[in-house]
Amino acid sequence: MLVVAAVGGNALLQRGQPLTAEAQRANVKTAADALAGIVRAGHRLIITHGNGPQVGLLALQGAAYKPDEAYPLDVLGAETEGMIGYLIEQELENALGHEHAVATLLTQVIVDAHDPAFAAPTKFVGPVYSRQEAEARASAAGWKIAQDGDYWRRVVASPKPLEIPDLGVLRLLLDQDVIVICTGGGGIPVLRKPDGSLIGVEAVIDKDAASALLAADIGADALLLLTDVNAVYQNFGTDAATPLDRLTPDEARALDMPKGSMGPKLRAASDFADRGGVSAIGRLADAMSILDGTAGTRVLKEI
Template identity: 70%
Template sequence: MLVVAALGGNALLERRQPLTAEVQRANVRVAAKALAEVVRAGHRLVVTHGNGPQVGLLALQGASFRPDEAYPLDVLGAETEGMIGYLIEQELENALGQDCSVATLLTQVIVDPNDPAFKTPTKFIGPVYDREQAEARAAAAGWSIAADGTKWRRVVASPKPLEIPDAGTIRLLLDHGVIVICAGGGGIPVMRRADGSLIGVEAVVDKDAASALLASLIGAEALLLLTDVDGVFDGWSTPQQVLIRHLSVAEARSRTDPAGSMGPKVEAAARFVSNGGKIAGIGKLDEALAMLTGNAGTIISA
C-alpha cells in the first residue's frame, strides 16, 4: 500500500518545548521509529510534515537582525523543509539500518494569488505568547494575531493548494523504491505568472490540505494525519468526550471541529477519500501502523 504520512507540528515539537535542534531531533527520532514500522510492514511511504513553530522562529530571527532584509515566508518555508527533512531523512535511515533509500524534496505548491485567505490570515506560526506579549509584538511588527487555546500566536495567510508541479518527480522517486519526504509545511507557496513561470508568495499552505492533494495526485491508498491525540472526539476536552472510531465522508463533512486544530485534518481526510483514496486515519504517531488496519485512531472511509 502507498501511504502518505503527515506529521503534525505537535508530533514533532510538543507545545512549550524549546525550539532547539536537540529537542527536535529527539522528537524526530521517535517519529522515525513509528514510520519505520510502516515500511517494515511492506508499505511504500511518503512523509510530509508541519513547520509552523520553525518558520515562525526563522521569521523572528530575521526581523531581529535587519527587518528590511528579512526573507519572505516562501523562502523561510524552503529553509524549514530542508532542515526538518534532513532530520527525518537521517533518523529514518538510522531506524531502518540504511536498508532503504530516503530523499528529501523541496516541493513547490501552486496557490491562487486572489485566494480570499490573503485578506483573512488564519494560519498559526511561531511561538506562543501571553496576550499582552502578542499584542506588543503585533504592534511592533505589523502582525496579525489570534488566540490559540489559552495563548496567542501570529497568524498568516493560508491559501488553498491547487497544484503540486513536483508530483511527477515524487512518482519517479517512488517508482525506484525511494522513501520520499516532501511538501513540508504544506510546501513552498508559489503562484504561476502570465508567462507560465513560478514565483514565491508570502503565505503558509496548510500541511493537511497539501498532504491530501499530494496523496490524491500520486495515487496513494492511505493518508495518515499523525498528531499527539488518539483521534477525533465528540465533546473534546469535556468530561463527556468520546473518541470517534469511524466516520463516513458525509459524517466527516457534517462536523464542526475547531478550525485551528482538528477541523483541517477532518476536512483533508474527507477530501482524500472522496477523491478515490481507500482510507484516511487521524490519530497518534505511535499508532500509525495500527491505523492502517483500522485498529487505532479515527478512520474515515467511503
C-alpha cells in the same frame, strides 16, 4: 499499499518545549521509529510534515534584521523543508538500518493570488505566547494573532493548494523505491505567472490540505494525518468528550472543530476519502495501528 503519512508540527515539537535542535531531533527520532514500522510491514511511504513552530522561529530571527533584509515566508518555508527533512531523513535511515533509500524533495505548491485566505489569516506559526505578550508583539511587528488553546500565536495566510508541479520528480523517486519526504510545511507557496513561470508568495499552506492533494495526485491508497492526540473527539475538552471511530466525509465535515487544528485535518481527510482512499487521524506513536484500523479515527466514503 502506498501510504502518505503527514506528521504534524506539534508532533515534532511538543507544546512548551524549547525551539532547539536537540528537542526537535529527539522528537523526530520518536517519529522515525513509528514510521519505520510502516516500511517494515511492506508498504511504500511518502512523508509530509508541518512547520508552524519552525517557520515562525525563522521569521522571528529575521525580524532582527532590517525590514528589507528579512526573508519572505516562501523562502523560510523552503528552509524548514530542508531542515526538518534532513532530520527525518537521517533518523529514518538510522531506524531502518540504512536498508532503504530515503530522500528529501523541496516541493513547490501552486496557489491562487486571489485566494480569500490572503485577507483572512488563520494558519498558526511560531511559538505560543500569553495574550499580553502576543498582543505586544503583534503591535510592534504588524502581526495578526489568534487564540490557540490556552495560548496565543501569530497567524498568517493559508491559501488552498491547487497543484504540485514537482510530481514528476516524486514519481521518479517512487519508481526507484525511494522513501520520499516532501511537501513539508504544506510545500513552498508559489504563484504561476501569465508566462508560465513560478514565483514565491508570502503564505504558509496547510500541511494537511497539501498532503491530501498529494495523496490524490500520486494515487496513494491511504492518508495518515498523525498528530499528538489519539483520535478525533466529539465534545473535545469537556467531560462529555467521546472518541470517534469512523466517520463518512459528510459526517467529518459537519463536526464543529477548531479552524487552526483539527478542522483542517477533517477537511483534508474528507477530501481524500471522497476519492475512495482511506483517511485516518491519530497519534503519531500509533501510526501502524492507525493504518491497520485498530487505532485513531477513520474517514471512509463507505462505512
